[in-house]
Amino acid sequence: MSRAITKDDIAGQDKPPWNYQPSIPIEGVPVFVWPPRPVAAIKYLLSRAYLFSVVIPFGLFALITWAYLQPAITRCATFEFSWIAQMYLRNLMLFVLIVGGLHLYFFAFKRQGKQLKFSGQTLGRDDRKYFTRDQVRDNVFWSCVSGVTLWTAYEVFFMWSYANGLLPFYLDWREHPVWFVLILFAIPFWDSVHFYFIHRLLHWKPLYRVAHAVHHRNVSTGPWSGFSMHPLEHLIYLSNVLIHILFASHPIHIFFHLQWNAIGAGMSHTGYESLTVRGKPLIYLSPFHHQLHHRLYNCNYGNSLVPMDKLFGSDHDGTAEAWSAIRNGRRAKVAAV
Template identity: 45%
Template structure:
């Protein structure tokens, strides 16, 4: 799909969502000075506790480092055994999460269309997708490219820590900074993602690279990491900051797992995963902010935590006025 063929305005003008949160979307950033610091801290607290997908990833990264990773002594040199072990672990991890969510939400339809943003079915027998199937296309690119690039970054990082090419920060000597890193890294990741994403929407790069991800106007768990290899390299390159600022391998693993696993959950297509069709108890996973990007393309390049889209005029709040502005902006971009 070329940049010019990707026309979100080709969707029916009266197209509606099966579900959406309260609109217009509000500024949920901690950087909203009108809200005041107290409310900002409440938002920060709520993004982590009492339970969140981000907190789950922190726990998973700690378990991964202690039980599922090679020692730094082992990682000093590249050998097939430990590199293959990291690859296999990552392959299983994404398959369990994306595959499990797909089975629960789309194969067995355990909560029906409740809290699902777009109730339209995934594409089948469509030549736009690899293997003419949106599902198979997404699985292939997530595993063949996504897991390979993810593992390559992780293997490089562990080797760099082991050989002193990455500055090390340990909990014993720096307990406060050790914990603060988990809070700061996601904010840095949002800013990095915004600018990488804007670059990916530049015509030539979009046509040859990013259009693969944007085949998915209606997304599912396997869509999050369905990208061109070049996009995977750019998307995960935020971890290169660890070559500059002291950190621990746990932070490095956390950042990689956040970028991969939260991309899976945020593309679930549902606001929350609940315990059945009639249950109100569940874990928030979806991101309507980014769902708008997949439908209207030239908006919401970042994430709500840092209001880059507000600052640079690309914010879509879900309203009809915002849709009109985005479509006008898209047409002007294509004239250039």
């Protein structure tokens, strides 16, 4: 039976049109799918979007960190200001260099114009909802003061634990090179599952009001928005790294894991699908899937690596049908209460 269109049906569709929209429906990543697609899965794992935009760049950052920028592990056996401050400054510099660099490239110097930029809106200025009324300054504040501090705190915990032999396993890459590399490939998939559950939790009203609202001030996002969160959210969001307590890991995995969570969040919120060179996409940056979450709030809590949203009925693949399916599901739930 047909019914009148309500405000619910058009919610989110009354927003300004996208400047750029990839082809919809959004395609999921073919790694965790049923029936299995092994060839497509391997192709994806070796693709520009994964191997060359995630595993290789973040693997290199982690390797450089471990080889040149990490205080000797023997120094980490006792908590001392000097090595902890060194780690904080290192993380801050890495973050400012990459995330700040992306901001300069896309927003200050506008080197890519609006090519592959999802939202047509600019970043917020003179808006009371932001700290100092400016979106970029607000985002820099939460990212650097809270984000880099808690990211460093998790690293300090691991380095101190390794130094004191408190972790049950230490993976030597010379003895287990294949396992070492496989863990790097697996980390973002684990994060995808963890992120879905903690993100749903963060949308629980009391927690949303206290913590997650800070991140959602950013309807239109830029590189600095990704890691702009309340300290409580940073604490919960970064807790996915604790999985290394259970599995044989190397400090390089810890750096990879946390840098991917912190710097990777900056990359995934640039608001540009890819960084292009001479008009051709080179590094994959932001998924449209999460842009929809920032615009519509109650869908796409996970990301495309593991189809958690599809599994739990909160997936929005960019089509109008997906939107009404989500709204109808919610209405049915309310009616059943």
